[in-house]
Amino acid sequence: MKVLFAVSEVAPIIKVGGLGDVAGSLPKALEKLGVDVDVIVPFYSIIKRGDYKIIKQLTIEVPYSGETHDVSVYKTKIPGSNVDVILLFNQRFLSGGGVDAFSSLKDEVARFAFFNKAVVEFIKASFNIYDLIHCNDWHTGLITHLLEEEVGEERPATLLTIHNVSYQGQSSLELVREVDLSIPLHRILQWDLEDNNINFMLEGAASADAVNTVSPSYAKELLFDDIGGQISDILRGRSGRFFGILNGIDNSYFDPEKDRNIKYRFGVRDWKEAKNENKALLQKELSLPVKNVPFVSLISRLDPKQKGLDLLWESLKDILKLDLQFVLLGKGDKKYEEMLANLSKVKKYHEKLSISLGFDEGLARRIYASSDIFLMPSRTEPCGLSQMIAMRYGALPVVHNVGGLKDTVKDGIDGFSFNIFSPNAFLRAVTRAYKLYGSRKWDAMVKNALKNDFSWSKSAKEYKELYKKVIELRK
Known part of the structure; x- marks a missing residue:
């Protein structure tokens, strides 16, 4: 053929x-x-x-x-x-x-x-x-x-x-x-x-x-x-x-056990210590204080029609009230680029928020390998690859339960999902993940995520x- x-x-x-x-x-x-x-x-x-x-x-x-x-x-x-x-x-x-x-x-x-x-x-x-x-x-x-x-x-x-x-x-x-x-x-x-x-x-x-x-x-x-x-x-x-x-996804390309973009490589057995070490290095790289708090990230094209940026924006200040750090990597809509950049300049968020406008593959890999929670509040998502990559690197995704997100993320097993496209539903899902962080169930969910096979x-x-x-x- x-x-x-x-x-x-x-x-x-x-x-x-x-x-x-x-x-x-x-x-x-x-x-x-x-x-x-x-x-x-x-x-x-x-x-x-x-x-x-x-x-x-x-x-x-x-x-x-x-x-x-x-x-x-x-x-x-x-x-x-x-x-x-x-x-x-x-x-x-x-x-x-x-x-x-x-x-x-x-x-x-x-x-x-x-x-x-x-x-x-x-x-x-x-x-x-x-x-x-x-x-x-x-x-x-x-x-x-x-x-x-x-x-x-x-x-x-x-x-x-x-x-x-x-x-x-x-x-x-x-x-x-x-x-x-x-x-x-x-x-x-x-x-x-x-x-x-x-x-x-x-x-x-x-x-x-x-x-x-x-x-x-x-x-x-x-x-x-x-x-x-x-x-x-x-x-x-x-x-x-x-x-x-x-x-x-190409498992040979996205492989936390061999990825040269990250210093501490890991698999199912040794993910926890390596993720904390990678997190500390990335915190220094992004000028965030080194502390063991939930590390939340979003890597995306900034497309307000599809990617749920309105949910993120309306929820972000409430998310930042939690004891966590949030990192965003992406580019696209100029309005959202400006809004996010301005928010990152607010003094009270200096130790909690990092906004990187643009795209850098190496930085993306370091973010995946350091993240505990990965946000994907898309209004629609035909398939989505980022949630698969996140799980491959031991980050639990929080997703809107549509399209390929629905087919890949199992709520309470290897990630978190919300059904109603609203800021409140999104914030509740993020809060659920935040409260579970560090527990035995969390560790089990991370292992489930790492064991998923999303290869081609x-x-x-x-x-x-x-x-x-x-x-x-x-x-």
């Missing part, structure tokens, strides 16, 4: 968010199961060429907006694997981007419209050798339509994975003309364009041979209009071809079976 994994980012070559982690891990796990996977991404100018052995393979011609554009095809590998990564370079359309979280801004949508065309031309130049194209999020939503027009009945099967329905990639009718899609050939496209806008995610969900999302609970939630909007209509009509598979091995097997099913559906 030969699969082309089309995606906007792949860690560690280019990583913007959690999608990059998935693209850098799932293909490696599939490779171990005998699936031949190639990953295809834009060749952004910010990719550090010197860090990887990158070889030019060929040049293809891509028709777009009434002109023909040369796209150079390069190849490298995901480090530590035999998985090929195909990098598509075009200075005008594909070199920009890859810096911040991909959004549905006009230039981003145009970039990925061109990327979709280039992927299809690459498939044609590769003599249509793939059995299945695994499309990921709105960035790849037009690939099935384009394959139908360019390859016809001989096209490979397609699977679209919805990683986050909040970002759908919308643009004007003009972009459809630039991509040169034949509107009369696609009924869904005709319907979508009634408002003179095209929605990439909707087109992908409607046209792919099958659709899945990144946790079983989020799959159920997407069937409701208040979560999925128009796409819920599409998914309800495709119930026999819509699935939920939980994401995983189980999920990769499910994806392999889904690939087989989708290929059969296409025949």
Whole structure:
């Protein structure tokens, strides 16, 4: 079975968010199961060429907006694997981007419209050798339509994975003309364009041979209009071809027993002393007083629509009344960045609060390894990786009981959850964790968290079976 994994980012070559982690891990796990996977991404100018052995393979011609554009095809590998990564370079359309979280801004949508065309031309130049194209999020939503027009009945099967329905990639009718899609050939496209806008995610969900999302609970939630909007209509009509598979994490990458980012490494047997030692070092690093109090953290993109920043902000002063320390690492919404930075300057919080705006992988690992409690009050969460990483490092998560958080955190066993999205419910859950800290039950819960297996091995097997099913559906 030969699969082309089309995606906007792949860690560690280019990583913007959690999608990059998935693209850098799932293909490696599939490779171990005998699936031949190639990953295809834009060749952004910010990719550090010197860090990887990158070889030019060929040049293809891509028709777009009434002109023909040369796209150079390069190849490298995901480090530590035999998985090929195909990098598509075009200075005008594909070199920009890859810096911040991909959004549905006009230039981003145009970039990925061109990327979709280039992927299809690459498939044609590769003599249509793939059995299945695994499309990921709105960035790849037009690939099935384009394959139908360019390859016809001989096209490979397609699977679209919805990683986050909040970002759908919308643009004007003009972009459809630039991509040169034949509107009369696609009924869904005709319907979508009634408002003179095209929605990439909707087109992908409607046209792919099958659709899945990144946790079983989020799959159920997407069937409701208040979560999925128009796409819920599409998914309800495709119930026999819509699935939920939980994401995983790369245990070899997130490994507290071998992690070089932390000084005191640990496992299930020796976590307690090592965590206290790591905590003391981090307290010094962050200019906090060294004291053995619950160490609470949040590592997140500062996205007020999804990540529950309103709950955090409304609860934070009450949380800081408790005898604990709170550390935040993240960047995003400028309003929340300013509010959090200003709060950290208040004198009475100097010994209790540390705000680090930006992202630093090494610091993130040290925070995970030092934390006792990890906050994740997301309004919605398709899967979430941070809660899995936190548990891998012995930090008990406090989560809103939705999506992938619901599928991974067991209240009172390896974490804490709250059902009502409100500041009071969130604060009660944090207080429950705070009161339990240091008890025998706490220690047992930490051990449970450390013993969890969120590796990709189980999920990769499910994806392999889904690939087989989708290929059969296409025949």
